Structures are given as C-alpha cells and as structure tokens.
Amino acid sequence: MSRFGKTVVKLRIPILIIAVILLIPAAFGFLNTRINYDVLTYLPKDIETMKGQNILAEDFGTGAFSLVVVEGMKDKDIVKMKEQIEKVDNVKSVIWYDTLLDISIPEELIPERIYKVFRNGDSTLMAVLFSSTMSSDETMDAIQEIRKIADDQVYISGMSAMVTDTKLLSDDQIPKYVAIAVALSLLILGLTMDSFLIPVFFLLSIGMAIIYNLGTNIIQGEISYVTQALAAVLQLAVTMDYSIFLWHSYCDEKKNYPGDKESAMADAIGKTLSSVVGSSITTVAGFVALCFMSFTLGLDLGIVMAKGVVLGVISCVTILPSMILVFDNAITKTSHKPLIPKFDRFCKGVVKHSWIFLLLFAAILVPAFIGYKNTEVYYNLDSSLPKNLASIKANDKLQENFNMNSTHMLLLDSNLKSREVNELIEEVNAVDGVKSVLGMESVLGPSIPGEMMPEKLRKIFDNGEYEMLLIMSEYKVASDEVNEQCARINDIVKKYDSKGMLIGEAPCTKDL
Structure with a gap:
C-alpha cells in the first residue's frame, strides 16, 4: 500500500490534471444519458x-x-x-x-x-x-x-x-436539494473538522466522483429518475467517511514525519486503503444485492450506487490526497480548534454501563418491529406528488x-x-x-x-x-x-x- 501511496504523492499534479480533463467526457455522458420517469417499465x-x-x-x-x-x-x-x-x-x-x-x-x-x-x-x-x-x-x-x-x-x-409532470418536477428539484446537501455538509464539517477549508476539498473530490459516476451511466443507456435523484446525495453520504478517515490519518502521520508531508500522506493513503477497502466492499455488496431483484429498478439503482462507491474510494485515495498536498498551506492557514466538544465522558459512560444500553436497545426493538409490521406501503405513484x-x-x-x-x-x-x-x-x-x-x-x-x-x-x-x-x-x-x-x-x-x-x-x- 505504501508503494501506491508514494506513487500518488509523486504524481499528484498529473493526477489533478487528468481528473479535471476526465470531467469533460463525464459531463458529456451525464447530459446524454436518458432519464426514465416511469417506474412501471x-x-x-x-x-x-x-x-x-x-x-x-x-x-x-x-x-x-x-x-x-x-x-x-x-x-x-x-x-x-x-x-x-x-x-x-x-x-x-x-x-x-x-x-x-x-x-x-x-x-x-x-x-x-x-x-x-x-x-x-x-x-x-x-x-x-x-x-x-x-x-x-x-x-x-x-x-x-x-x-x-x-x-x-x-x-x-x-x-x-x-410522468411528464414528474420529469418537470424532478428536473427542477434535484439541483436544489443537492445544493442544500452540499451547504449542510459544509456547515457541519466546518464545525466538526479542524480546518474551514478542508471540507471544500472533501466535497470537490466527492463531487468529481459523482460526476464520473453519473457520466458513466451512459453505458446503461438510461437510468430511472429515482436513481438519478438518489445517486448524488447517497454517494455523498456513503463516501464522505472515507475522506474524513484519510484526513485524520494524514494529521496523525504528520506527527510521525515532522516537516515531511509527502511521506505522511503516502502512509496515510496506505492506511486509508487498508481500512476502507473492507468497508467499501461490504457497501458495494449491499448495492449489488439489489441487482438480483426481479423488479429491475433494483438493478438500475444497484449498478449506479455500486459503481459510485468504487469511484468514491478511488477518488478518496488519489484526487483528495493530491488536492490536500497542493493546497496544504492554505488548509493550514484556515485551521482552527474543533468547535464541537469531545465526548470522552459520554464514551466512558457507555463502556462502563454497556449493559444498560444493550437492554435499552433490546426494549426499543419490540415497538420498532411492531411499527415496521404495521406501516402501510403505498403503490399509487401520484400519492407523493404535489x-x-x-x-x-x-x-x-x-x-x-x-x-x-x-x-x-x-x-x-x-x-x-x-x-x-x-x-x-x-x-x-x-x-x-x-x-x-x-x-x-x-x-x-x-x-x-x-x-x-x-x-x-x-x-x-x-x-x-x-x-x-x-x-x-x-x-x-x-x-x-x-x-x-x-x-x-x-x-x-x-x-x-x-x-x-x-x-x-x-x-x-x-x-x-
């Protein structure tokens, strides 16, 4: 893994150039992928x-x-x-x-x-x-x-x-709630991370992976509007943890390599890969399971999201570390103490009284299951429309x-x-x-x-x-x-x- 990390660090400028160039065919693919607005098909x-x-x-x-x-x-x-x-x-x-x-x-x-x-x-x-x-x-x-x-x-x-109204509504609403998701992510990460600028690079690298994912959907010919509506926000949510893990690993490794940010990043990439590969494989497996539904909307969503997770991992260990190294000085200048307090006392309390939480969640499981069994599912497609x-x-x-x-x-x-x-x-x-x-x-x-x-x-x-x-x-x-x-x-x-x-x-x- 360290060899891969060293290669990424060495080629960080070409990686960023290639990443930007790849946005062009990805945008072309995205704009030319037909969206299917009828789930009955x-x-x-x-x-x-x-x-x-x-x-x-x-x-x-x-x-x-x-x-x-x-x-x-x-x-x-x-x-x-x-x-x-x-x-x-x-x-x-x-x-x-x-x-x-x-x-x-x-x-x-x-x-x-x-x-x-x-x-x-x-x-x-x-x-x-x-x-x-x-x-x-x-x-x-x-x-x-x-x-x-x-x-x-x-x-x-x-x-x-x-279906026509669904198309018009979906085309109007998707950019709005994606923008809301980005704004909320910036706000939350700005408060919880130790730099005001690093969340921007998180979102830039994930955003590029999302564009690659949406662009490569042209291979399928068309995707459902449900898949299109979920893909960007779901990919953002699923792959954000990988970016946070890389950043924390990099911060820890900088203590081991004072003044040598390149070696610190190379080791951070290796540790991130070791940790997120297992996590991402289980996530991909979950989405691949959808592909076996006879209702082929599952196949549509499963392929797009499995592909999105893989692209998210690749982006996390190539594009994001390249951005961090190139803009390290700017990130350092915007550093601040985390605004969210530590939860040390709470964590110790959970460990000390773990049996209480076990009983609590076991008790909650019963009404939760009853609620699940009694929740009505509607299939009338216009029920959720304005x-x-x-x-x-x-x-x-x-x-x-x-x-x-x-x-x-x-x-x-x-x-x-x-x-x-x-x-x-x-x-x-x-x-x-x-x-x-x-x-x-x-x-x-x-x-x-x-x-x-x-x-x-x-x-x-x-x-x-x-x-x-x-x-x-x-x-x-x-x-x-x-x-x-x-x-x-x-x-x-x-x-x-x-x-x-x-x-x-x-x-x-x-x-x-």
Whole structure:
C-alpha cells in the first residue's frame, strides 16, 4: 500500500490534471444519458401486463393514452381543438363522440351508452391515443404541446401526463436539494473538522466522483429518475467517511514525519486503503444485492450506487490526497480548534454501563418491529406528488366530473365473434366499479354487425390481429378495489379469449 501511496504523492499534479480533463467526457455522458420517469417499465418483461404493453406499442401502434376533460367549451370550439391535437407529433388519434356520431345530432337522440362516456353537464371527455409508450420522450413532448394548445378549461389526465409532470418536477428539484446537501455538509464539517477549508476539498473530490459516476451511466443507456435523484446525495453520504478517515490519518502521520508531508500522506493513503477497502466492499455488496431483484429498478439503482462507491474510494485515495498536498498551506492557514466538544465522558459512560444500553436497545426493538409490521406501503405513484400539478388536478377533475379514476385497456383476438365480444362487454360492465366499456361493439350495439363500422373508427380499435377495448373504472389505481376489479375482469376475459390481456396503469401497478 505504501508503494501506491508514494506513487500518488509523486504524481499528484498529473493526477489533478487528468481528473479535471476526465470531467469533460463525464459531463458529456451525464447530459446524454436518458432519464426514465416511469417506474412501471421496470416490471419483469415476461409478465402479461408488460407483454400486453409491448404488443400495444409495437403491433397496435398505440403505446399510451390520456383522458382529457374539457369544461364549459362549445362543441364547435372542441372540434377545432381536437383537430389541432390530432396534428401534434406522436398523437395517433383522438376519440370524442364526433368520432362516432355527427355533432349536429341532438343530445337527446344520442345513445345513452355513448353519451354517458363523453358527456356530463357542461363537461366533456375525449381520449387521446399516442403512438409511443407512456414514458417516452415523444409522448412527454406531445403532452406538453397539447397543453400549449389547450387553455385553462382543459385538463389532461393519465399516466403519461403524470410522468411528464414528474420529469418537470424532478428536473427542477434535484439541483436544489443537492445544493442544500452540499451547504449542510459544509456547515457541519466546518464545525466538526479542524480546518474551514478542508471540507471544500472533501466535497470537490466527492463531487468529481459523482460526476464520473453519473457520466458513466451512459453505458446503461438510461437510468430511472429515482436513481438519478438518489445517486448524488447517497454517494455523498456513503463516501464522505472515507475522506474524513484519510484526513485524520494524514494529521496523525504528520506527527510521525515532522516537516515531511509527502511521506505522511503516502502512509496515510496506505492506511486509508487498508481500512476502507473492507468497508467499501461490504457497501458495494449491499448495492449489488439489489441487482438480483426481479423488479429491475433494483438493478438500475444497484449498478449506479455500486459503481459510485468504487469511484468514491478511488477518488478518496488519489484526487483528495493530491488536492490536500497542493493546497496544504492554505488548509493550514484556515485551521482552527474543533468547535464541537469531545465526548470522552459520554464514551466512558457507555463502556462502563454497556449493559444498560444493550437492554435499552433490546426494549426499543419490540415497538420498532411492531411499527415496521404495521406501516402501510403505498403503490399509487401520484400519492407523493404535489396536489397543484396539472396532471393531479386533471385526475381530480376526472373523478369529480365523471366519477372515473382509472382506465384499463383490453386486448382481444380480432377473430373473436361479435356476439362473444358483446357478451364479454356485458359481463365486464356488470363488474363492481366499471363505469363503461368503449370499443367497436359497444359503439355499434349488439344488433349491428361489425362490418358496418366506419373504416376510420375500425383502425382505432382493431389492427387485424387484436381488438382494443377501453374500460373506464370508478376505482383509484393501487386500491384494493381496483386490484379486485382487475382480477375479476381477467377471469371474464379468459373465458372468451385465453390470450386476451388486460393492461394499463392499474393492472401494471397491481403487478408492482
């Protein structure tokens, strides 16, 4: 280890130059790594809901959809807005009741099964179908473009809208709380360390390791926004101890090598490596364990954090000692007595009365375990989002105006007979919480053959291999009620089509 330490000390200037140069490709990698804002995409690819999502996107050309609530707008203005939305890139089609019937038909003549889906007082509902998946950059761009077209009377709900808001919120918040973490670290280290300047070099070396870590994520192609949000602060927290250990070792070794800071640092690097390698390996092992989760968000987070710890250790024994040696005089000039008192009496008390602390923690363990077992876990992805987000307001409007909280998509074999599809629709409509089912048969009614369906409408619901139905539900995503509803609908579907698939946010969240 001492040979390695001597090499670092000897090459400290080249090490710093190389470290700064490496920031350039790291920054390029960071800026070009795609961020995935949809955690449902990390579900196993072999489960039915994910297979259905792929079929929907690849074979049907419909990767996502949003329900749009319009309040207090005249029909002619809605038609104009609908035409504008249809021209937005990546919008496959827009379904409103003028897609099915001419708007000149008096409302009282519109079949109730159609009217109740699209109308409620002065509110109307339209479904926007997108060509790409719900969390793709193209879909998020389309959502933002539709918001520019729409005004304050229009509310865009659904998973794609929520993912778009999550992206905007995350991009806005991450720099802020990273800055807060840095400021708090500087404050605490300034009080607890014996130099006001050394915390700056701690954070600089760790910051460079964080940039290297985020930059090398380009190898993975994309990372989750959860990983991106956690990586910087978590890496800072996990690897800070290594920097403190190096500094304390260096201060101790300077007493053994008076006036020879280079030898002191060489030995300090060796001792730091000996101590932190074991600690860092166990930390890396903990993060690697996440990689074995079938929910592959664990793989995403595990790789990034394991890589971050390794880069943090390398930075601690190369970049940080080089900085300390180069700026040793400035660090010495800002030295001060630690402002936090020593805890010698407390430490002696713990050693002397160790059995008391053992009993205390054993007693605390019981209520802690009870609390753990009784802590509810929520899977509704919008539960932690601010209520003033556009997508959350839209979801509230959907519930308030149409008593609708989620929408499922059902894929059926196109060769299924119209009679069987109508029977299936009747059974699904009878399931608790199902508000309505929208598809070719439900639009035409059981007495009209599917061949009479207009070609434009047929292309929306049928691609020749699969027929798509939209199921409107009163139940919230991730609730016990909607999970039971999905299970009941699946049972009905399998009676008519063994390969039929129920997909959408609620079924995916149920799998989550």
